[in-house]
Every structure is written in structure tokens, then in C-alpha cells.
Amino acid sequence: xxxxxxxxxxxxxxFTEDGQVLKLSGRWSRLEAxxxxxxxxxxxxxxxxxxxxxxxGGHAVDLFVDNTSVRGALRRGxxxxxxxxxxxxxxxxxxxxxxxxxxxxxxxxxxDNIADDL
Numbered sequence: 001x002x003x004x005x006x007x008x009x010x011x012x013x014x015f016t017e018d019g020q021v022l023k024l025s026g027r028w029s030r031l032e033a034x035x036x037x038x039x040x041x042x043x044x045x046x047x048x049x050x051x052x053x054x055x056x057g058g059h060a061v062d063l064f065v066d067n068t069s070v071r072g073a074l075r076r077g078x079x080x081x082x083x084x085x086x087x088x089x090x091x092x093x094x095x096x097x098x099x100x101x102x103x104x105x106x107x108x109x110x111x112d113n114i115a116d117d118l
Contacts, residue, residue: 001056002064002108003048004115005040007033011118012048016055024051025118035083041067042087044115045074049094057099064108066116074105 002013009027016022024047028040035043045063049056065071073079073088095103110116 001048001052001061002113002115003041003044004066004110004113004118005037005044007037007040010040010044010047011115012044012051013115013118014048014052014055017059022052022055023118024048036081038067038069038081038084039087041065041070042073042084042091045070046087046090046094049091049098049100053094053098058101060102060104061100063103063105064113064115065105066108066110066113068107071105071107074103 004011009025012024014022026047032040032043045065063074069079069084073084074091077088079085079088
């Protein structure tokens, strides 16, 4: 699963085991758009997990993000930033609710992030 966020919106791309390419994109509300970019990046991950829960549940998921703060917080399980830490907790709950077996997070350079184009 590739995710990306900007100050205006987000994108998520999921590649399924049977070769499907699923996409989700949307715009942030005015209130959401005032958040820091690392929060928005984490919110994109959460929305992707929840939206594609039927497909991701019961599987190991490889997550690709272009934000090192989010990647680091997901790997550690927490962030020193209060607001990002809340988003990491939401992702943890989404993973549990969805039944994702394992979630690995890898950094992908912005120019190589295919969700950046959504």
C-alpha cells in the first residue's frame, strides 16, 4: 500500500494479490488542512487501512510512505509529537480492527511514490 498526503488532500494505492490496483483519494476539510504534514501523512495511512479493510484484513501489508517522521513513528510504535502519536495510535487501532497480520513500513522517496499523483 502506497500513501501520500499534501495540505490539500491524500492518495492511497493498494496492489492486491490477484493483480488489482485499487485507488482512493480525497480532499481534506478546511480544519484538517491546518494540521502538520506528518499528521496528514498518518491520516492518509489510517484512511487507506479503513477504506480497504475487507481486502487488507488477514494479510501482511507492506506500507510505503514518503514521510520519515511517520515511518519512524510506525516502526517505534510512538512519536515524541503528541499529535502524531495520536495518529499512530489510530493506525494501530485500524490495524487491529481490520485484522492486518503484520504492517511493515518502508520509506519511499517522494519522486518514486506512486500515490503522489492521485
